[in-house]
Amino acid sequence: MAESDAKGGAEAAAKDATDASAATPRARYRAQVRAEVKEHAWKQIAEAGASALSLNAIAKQMGVSGPALYRYFAGRDELITELIRDAYRSLADAVRAAAATGAGVRRLAHVLRGWALADPHRYFLIFGTPVPGYHAPEDITGISQEIMADLLAACAALGPDAPGEGAGGARAGASVAEPSAAFDAHIAGHRDWAGGLAAPPAVLRRALAFWTRLHGVLSLELAGHFAGMGFDPALLYEAELDGLLGPEGMPGG
Amino acid sequence: MAESDAKGGAEAAAKDATDASAATPRARYRAQVRAEVKEHAWKQIAEAGASALSLNAIAKQMGVSGPALYRYFAGRDELITELIRDAYRSLADAVRAAAATGAGVRRLAHVLRGWALADPHRYFLIFGTPVPGYHAPEDITGISQEIMADLLAACAALGPDAPGEGAGGARAGASVAEPSAAFDAHIAGHRDWAGGLAAPPAVLRRALAFWTRLHGVLSLELAGHFAGMGFDPALLYEAELDGLLGPEGMPGG
């Protein structure tokens, strides 16, 4: 029953092993070792990417034997899942901290870019090539909903007739408002992801555009696809942001 | 000297091993085996992703021993590089074929999406998480420039004052034309990637926006980030396309 205990213990301790100040000394030690493993894992990922992550190498670096780590993580997959969770939480915290100081969408975008540039591998862990069989646990989707909620709130703060193409108000004729109206009609009926927020469809569409457009520039930049092209990705990012926000420069941004 | 011969042979044959109808029977056989290996590799990638690609498994499927494949590929990296090259070529061919029939940007965008959905793993092989130490060979960057040239031509066909936010003409005031003008000034000085094409900065900017925005939607969709959100990614893709093109619907699109 040693193996089932180790498994059950790992799962049971997963709740309180996250906080360092647990009740029992056992759990506290567990949490510390788990944290140390993840620390080495992040270092290894930053150096050679997530695909090169090796439990064996981490164990060697920590001065213990390979199988020792299996007392703390069920396997490589569980460790990676944990790292993905930490990455999501890190991004959510960064976004929330900015939003708490009243940051607008523009500032949020800069927070996102700064967070991504600080550790590209961490960004790709979330938004990069998905692992074939992997399905994110419940709590991770919850964290991503936190991020979306903050983004949605920032977009709602812009007002329903905010500038930008297709948003409705600022355009000359109805010729431009039409295409987004078609999507607005669709998104109005599929707003489960917006939580309880009673935002108009234009706001939902704006939040989606923010996400996809910034990710588009950011991921191509981080992957090096702009490498030989000469221009500054930061300026392209800013240009997309301008197109999204309009030039008047939101006060909180 | 067998090993240096095998290496040199592989490199020398790499040129004519690509076309199936080579001069010598040796080269023809080589080309056939290499093609068969890649075929199995694609199947394996489609099933479990590029990270799960195993030379050993391919050899087993082909009924030969593991090391036999090292006569045809220097290693796993060379095989993957070859697959990336094929993926780029496949995309470039698809784009060029569409462009040859006079397809506009809208149709090009649909070709891109169709190509990506046909094999998501192939898309991620190009635009997904980059492998840490990998640098694309010269000819691969050449193929990507082909794609960019076609996109650029299609964008130029739209005319310099085409619709879309920040392009200049269709907007009500100068307040919206300003932000993109800032980027236009920058991109005007860094247009090495545009080849010899004498396109105005607005066209370059438009092509860049096409690439980044469509990739933004597409990559998030393929990675499953829209999974639990309920809306139809195809409609979001279309909405972004509309925002890029304007609603009047290009004739060739």
Add this chain to the structure above:
DNA sequence: AAAGTTTCGTTAGAAGGTATCACGAAAGCG
């Protein structure tokens, strides 16, 4: 056609990875 050379595919093996098992030692708990 025979001889020579190149290439091919094999087995063997090194080095490294994940993951399991069984055992002894350490540490917490009653």
Add this chain to the structure above:
DNA sequence: CGCTTTCGTGATACCTTCTAACGAAACTTT
């Protein structure tokens, strides 16, 4: 102090990439 749980270890099985050496097959040349 003793019982119980947990921890770390070495051994082991099986996977991977990749190199080396050898025999056989095939192409080339004489």
